[in-house]
Amino acid sequence: MQESVPFSGKKTRQMALPEITMKRMGAKKILVIDDERDFLYAVEELLHIGGYEVLKAESGSSAFALLKEEVPQLILLDYKLPDQNGLE
Secondary structure, three states, X not given: OOOOOOOOXXXXXXXXXXXXXXXXXXXXXEEEEOOOHHHHHHHHHHHHHOOOEEXXXXXXXXXXXXXXXXXXXXXXXXXXXXXXXXXX
């Protein structure tokens, strides 16, 4: 039986983020931005079942306002929003 060897063969260390950043980030936050409410709430329910905290926004401007207060780990973004596109 072979022993498993780490890919790099080196010990790694995790870099600690400042405590205040960790508090703002929280755990498993996902921001969902979509102007279709039915889709937005369906995705929210599925993500809640998966154990995620879900933040929602129905426009680009409301998403930017929310991002001033929260730091999600992932953003799911509709490309075509009423006030701007997903690249702006």
